[in-house]
Amino acid sequence: RSKQWYQRRVRGIAKFAFDYAREHNRKKVTCIHKANIMKLSDGLFKACCKEVSEDYPMIEYEEQIVDNTCQQLVINPQQFDVMVMPNLYGNLVSNLAAGLVGGAGVVPSKSYGENIAVFEPGARHTWMEMKGMYVANPAAMVLSSAFMLKHLQLHEAGDLLIKAVKNVINRREVQTRDLGGSSTTPEMTRAFLNELDTLYKNQ
Amino acid sequence: MFLSRALRSSCRSLHTVTLFPGDGIGPQISDSVKKIFDAAEVPIQWEERQVYPILEPNGKTRIPDDAVESIFKNKIGLKGPMRTAIGKGHVSLNLTIRRTFGLYANVRPAKSVPGVITPYSKEGVDCVIMRENTEGEYSGIEHQVVPGVVQSVKLITRDASRNVAEYAFQYAQDHGRKNIVALHKANIMKMSDGMFLEQCREVAARYPEINYREMYLDSACLKIVSDPSKFDVMLMPNLYGDIFSDLTAGLIGGLGLAPSGNMGKDGIAIYEAVHGTADDLVEANKGNPTALLMSGLMMLRHMGLKSQADKIEAAVLETLTERKVITGDIGGTATNPEYADEICRKIKG
Numbered sequence: 001r002s003k004q005w006y007q008r009r010v011r012g013i014a015k016f017a018f019d020y021a022r023e024h025n026r027k028k029v030t031c032i033h034k035a036n037i038m039k040l041s042d043g044l045f046k047a048c049c050k051e052v053s054e055d056y057p058m059i060e061y062e063e064q065i066v067d068n069t070c071q072q073l074v075i076n077p078q079q080f081d082v083m084v085m086p087n088l089y090g091n092l093v094s095n096l097a098a099g100l101v102g103g104a105g106v107v108p109s110k111s112y113g114e115n116i117a118v119f120e121p122g123a124r125h126t127w128m129e130m131k132g133m134y135v136a137n138p139a140a141m142v143l144s145s146a147f148m149l150k151h152l153q154l155h156e157a158g159d160l161l162i163k164a165v166k167n168v169i170n171r172r173e174v175q176t177r178d179l180g181g182s183s184t185t186p187e188m189t190r191a192f193l194n195e196l197d198t199l200y201k202n203q
Numbered sequence: 204m205f206l207s208r209a210l211r212s213s214c215r216s217l218h219t220v221t222l223f224p225g226d227g228i229g230p231q232i233s234d235s236v237k238k239i240f241d242a243a244e245v246p247i248q249w250e251e252r253q254v255y256p257i258l259e260p261n262g263k264t265r266i267p268d269d270a271v272e273s274i275f276k277n278k279i280g281l282k283g284p285m286r287t288a289i290g291k292g293h294v295s296l297n298l299t300i301r302r303t304f305g306l307y308a309n310v311r312p313a314k315s316v317p318g319v320i321t322p323y324s325k326e327g328v329d330c331v332i333m334r335e336n337t338e339g340e341y342s343g344i345e346h347q348v349v350p351g352v353v354q355s356v357k358l359i360t361r362d363a364s365r366n367v368a369e370y371a372f373q374y375a376q377d378h379g380r381k382n383i384v385a386l387h388k389a390n391i392m393k394m395s396d397g398m399f400l401e402q403c404r405e406v407a408a409r410y411p412e413i414n415y416r417e418m419y420l421d422s423a424c425l426k427i428v429s430d431p432s433k434f435d436v437m438l439m440p441n442l443y444g445d446i447f448s449d450l451t452a453g454l455i456g457g458l459g460l461a462p463s464g465n466m467g468k469d470g471i472a473i474y475e476a477v478h479g480t481a482d483d484l485v486e487a488n489k490g491n492p493t494a495l496l497m498s499g500l501m502m503l504r505h506m507g508l509k510s511q512a513d514k515i516e517a518a519v520l521e522t523l524t525e526r527k528v529i530t531g532d533i534g535g536t537a538t539n540p541e542y543a544d545e546i547c548r549k550i551k552g
Contacts, residue, residue: 007351034442036295040345041355067446071453074428075321088388092446095421099428123425 010045014052017084021059028060032069032085098123105137105178108144119148134185137176139165164195221273222249225283227480228490233283235492235543236499242547245511264299281499282475306465308370309334313451318523323454326432333371334444338363341441359395364402371438372410382414382435386423399440459532462497474498488539491530518549
């Protein structure tokens, strides 16, 4: 198994990270790598990110070795803002980060290709053991669909949906297992719908 | 009567153990370990050696002959933090040591430390990482295919996978650990991680009393920060082990507290502090010797000197719990020698 780095693609993802940071008022991009050991492959990744960072002088840029990053994430995650990294580290770090904020049930994600955008739960775990049991938290999926609405420029609807989900979760009345409760998937969904109703009426 | 007993105890075998103090705070924290072991009357005499890279004309790096001979003779060693020279051609010193002594399994226990409160202290952490230490993504095989396209080869062999798996299961049995989970990405890296898992399963079949299962590495990352108490022994290839063991060190308070052991062939075992040389703390002698000390305790237990290890550990935990004489990295103001002296005081009772 080998890692193939395509300079063009790495520059592409680095640019995506900085553009994202700029659009979302983020202050810093951290490049996560292990170039001290994988000098050529991660070295290339790191070099490309550094190169791209020079086009965005208003955004802070730093580099960090992935094992230290995992340590830092569990000790002081608040130090991080936007993080850009190769595929495998991204898998680990995004799962770790999801665990820090509540788990696979609450984290949404967006994936972009050149002409395609896909929205799906961030941790991408199928949880096969609980298939058919209706205990999964639908929040991650619903939030992902809210991101999709916003991508389609349907901001009002998207924002309303995000607010509804957040309110239900924060209220801690209806909670699926992952949040410490025993509500079912349909009960959680019903709670989102009721909250949406309320928010819409109060607009 | 008393005289003969004294003579007998002085004739009890004195183990000679190699000590690599290392760089930066290394020599200072090594002094603390020596002082504390003395206070606990540990029957060890230290054979100190300096380790530095020697770049050979053929481009390979080696360490000084007397350091190598000492380990081959004594089999057991304790190593402080070492600086890796920055610059072309310099292979990491740690990697050189690993290769020289065939250190194939890296053992990193992570146990919540009383007195060091982290967000995970409530659930409690008590896990052990078993990391394959010779190959995987660190085989160092990289090349440029065409400008702008590079490849890095992840090498997994049956032998290396089996060696670390065997060590892990034997360790679990010896230490009364009931569960081993292999962490992998064999859904993606079907052949390499697949081979690793195959070897784990074969070894697992010989230890029916140990509960063996497998988990995706990304799932493990998510789950361990949600509830670390659910994790016991974790077995994995090189890169995952490198990253994951820093993660688990973070759960208990950081690399300044985490011990580590490396197993080689023919009974060679080198224990080490995995933190850096902390050069900025040298002048004031404010480094934290806990990681090196805990690694030393792992070493004592490996050597069968359990009662001395327990005695020292109790004194360390008491000192940390009291939080009166502790070093800066964990929120105190004591210097390295002040902390060591406090531990010695508690040992002598």
